[in-house]
Amino acid sequence: MIQDTAIGQKTYLSIDKLWKAFGSFLALKDISLDINDGEFVCFLGPSGCGKTTLLRAIAGLDLQTKGTVMQDGRDVSNLPPSERDFGIVFQSYALFPNLTIEKNIAFGLENTGRSKSEIAVRVSELLDLVGLPDQGSKYPAQLSGGQQQRIALARAIATKPGLLLLDEPLSALDAKVRVHLRHEIKELQRKLGVTTVMVTHDQEEALAMADRIVVMNHGVIEQVGSPTEVYREPANLFVADFIGEMNQIESMVAKGGRLSVGEKTFACHPHPFPDGTAVIAAIRPEDIIPHEDGYTSEDPNRNCIDVLLNEMEFLGSFWRCRLQNERFGQSELIADFSINAVRRLGLGEGRKMVIELPTDRLMAFDRPEAI
Amino acid sequence: MADVTDYANLPDGPVVKGKLSRDDIMMRGGMLVIALYLVVTLAFPLYAMLSKSFSTFRFDLSQYEFQVSDENGVFDGTVLNGAELNAQTGVIDEAELSTGSDGRIGVTGFFPDFSFRSPVMYQIRNTSDQGRFLVGSTLQDGTDWVTLDSNTFRRVQLRPVKSTGFDNFVNYFSTPALFNSIKNSLWIAVVSTIVTVTLAFWFAYALSRSCMRFKGVFRLIAMAPILVPSLLPGIALVYLFGNQGMIKELLFGASIYGPIGIVIGSIFFTFPHAFIIISTALAISDARLYEAAASLRATRWRTFWTVTIPGARYGLISAAFVVFNLVITDFGLPKVIGGQFNVLAVDIYKQVIGQQNFEMGAVVSVVLVIPAIFAFAIDRLVQSKQVALLSARSVPYQPQPNKRTDTLSFIYCTLVGLFIVGILAVCQFAALIKFWPYDLSLSLNNYQFDKMDGGGWGSYYNSIKLGLLTAVFGTAIVFFGAYLVEKTKGFKTGRALFQMFAMLPMAIPGMVLGLAYIFFFNNPSNPLNAIYGTMAILVICSVTHFYTVSHLTAVTALKQMDREFESVSASLKQPTMKLFSRVTVPVCLPSILDISIYLFVNAMTTVSAVVFLYSPKTSLASIAVLNMDDAGDIAPAAAMGMMIFYTNAAARIIHLIVSKGVLMRTQAWRTR
Ligand SMILES: Nc1ncnc2c1ncn2[C@@H]1O[C@H](COP(=O)(O)OP(=O)(O)OP(=O)(O)O)[C@@H](O)[C@H]1O
């Protein structure tokens, strides 16, 4: 089963039962995670959930309290950073302000048995790689944020480390540069094939870049999966809510696993809850299907309901609509309808219409404990 | 403590103990070395001093027994006890029995018939092996009888026994001549503090809240007193108001020698310190508060009390305690102008140099440390609050031109400026006059230091040497120490201890440090004894004495560096020392230069710590001022004082030029 492809199947980094305590506060609780060779993994979660703490434990910058970290078959749990094999980029970039760009990139190449000319060649290679071929003699303060970011990246990969660690590398940049750099970093990572861990609290960034996303909350891992997995099949309400938008409707499990809201029951995606459990029924706005006036379906597996279209908001590529049905009480359903559908159906505010909640997109989750 | 890991919530199993990298070990080692330096040059001497203050020496006469022979040298076996003999004869009174470590006392007084020509023989012995006496310079500590002829017997001297206790303190507080100094010291410190802080506040206020002209000049003048020893204003005051003073009538018969002189001189030399602190505090006050006050139509007076003063209150409190500390610990000024008015710092000097009573010197030192530490602690507390204020975002206040305010401000600042420049001018004038007040022709005679007591020009060159060595070694030790303590990972307890040691020197008055050095380094059993009397001990003493401010400057600069530089360097597998020399030092160079000029100027002007430590070969310019003044050569003293002033001014200018040059050359990155 072990084979080396672009994204290998071989485990490169293995974290086992990791705990981190700050005083009596537990920042990481029993974290176990395997990362494959060449994989791009994002740690995603709200502020303070322990992403940076986990990254720093992997780097050896702040040791975990308990647990092991294996890198490339070697137990590095208690090694200082200088005896591990990684390159790192911080949110602040931490470029040396008094050294030129070239000197910054060359910093890690010195004292490694390379000659001056070898270093110069490697530096210009790296400058080409990050797309800043003639900026070498400038100082960091003379570059834009995005350019500094790329220099920090070049410095981190200069020595060809086995592992690249990125702590919110894009969060100090403005939106446009961010989107652009997102692709560049991903491209570069694919080209180099270096195993990469990136910390972010921006879900879009994680979805766009990661091979796998590790969703964290309060020091634990909520779910690990590919972007589509965590988006389409969130493991719990936290993940569902944190990534993308999610309509949440209080409901009960009725006979046959169906979800009841008011008197009506809905067919839904398979779930493990027994009859009579109080759950949250959830569906993403873009999964709601609009139908023409008067559309009906007798099929009990097609969840059609009548709604009142209360409000429409044009968001560029789609319309965000607020739909009301007395069954859902005061709260409205949010649905994203394509511009086409809105035109085709002639939708407008105040209209009565029929919508369908597709069976396999309607999910049931544990209700969060009352706080 | 929140950072102690609480294992209760964690599962069983081994806790990860980090392996130290070579750099970690090196950095911890470096920190230990510098901590050790501070322990040896600060903690040990202070401990030696403290234990000295609790050592009492007393002649125990009951420990000696005597026999006296007849004219033929035959002893009849009558044994006489020393204590009984004294009770009969009363030659040694109770007060004489308390003594210092060097105390000696003769015994011939016990025998009224004694004559050194008589053929009578004497026998003396110790009754216990604690007892000691000298015959000539030979120490006798046995209990066997020693037989001596009359001529030798007069050379017998008893030695005191040492014990530990509060006797010295009891002694101190039962001698009004000594403990009155506490009151005197507190009195002049409080008065000087009130006056200086008030003057400095209005000066800083005028500079920051008016649009008057020549602000830069006034700022420069305000800082000038830092460049001279604290005793220099004393010399100027003697010329102005002394017995032959130019304008002594202004005192209406009061004497300048005493509290008046000390207070005026203290105002002069503490003014810049108060001014810096208060103008920093005023600079950070928020313009928006003034706008709010204006929109509420508050009067200027009301705005002043509700906005200005509360905004500057931490600065004012801090300035007050700094000035208080400076005045109460100052030695040079009261030595020159104090006259019969005793203060603590001078008492230490008198006890040690005048009376050779080291124990009492130590007692006075302990007494002096208490208010100094108190003032220091309050200042630190207030400073930490001030920092919090500083980091808050506020809009700086921009004064609006106002004819009346600007004129008043200008007049006030001119008066204060005249006071400062006047003092310096009088000194320079004194130095150039042939023989005040009889021959007013100009001459350079007073600069022929080699003809005076005090060490001559050699002491001036020694001072420059001390300044340079202190600047070079001090900056290296301080900056490296600050780097290690800031950037070493983990090792919390060690770092906290180091920080504490680095703060301690500021709380220790110079006189106390100097005396402590005598006790510690002049002890023959100390292997470091060899540096006593050399330039090395002066350098060490100066570095330690001025450690704290330098350390804080370095820490502030280091805190502005990105915290992750060390992480990046470690991930690139580069030694931390490469990062230190290639990045940290160049980036912090402006602060490093600031530290070195601070150390240089202070080493040039300091008197208090080194007054106990110089030897004839290592006499210093500031000490020469003191000694020449003491010997009545006041004009040469003024001349030497002004030499220090010009040297420091030149050093400052060179520092400015070098800083600019260095900035241009190595810090091109600062300009975008
Ligand atoms: N040195 C420390 N001492 C005490 N608590 C800490 C320390 N470092 C982090 N924490 C706490 O640990 C938790 C996790 O911190 P961490 O920096 O890993 O969060 P994060 O997920 O990276 O958040 P962000 O997105 O804000 O960077 C936080 O609650 C934080 O307050």
Ligand SMILES: [Mg+2]
């Ligand atoms: Mg973080």
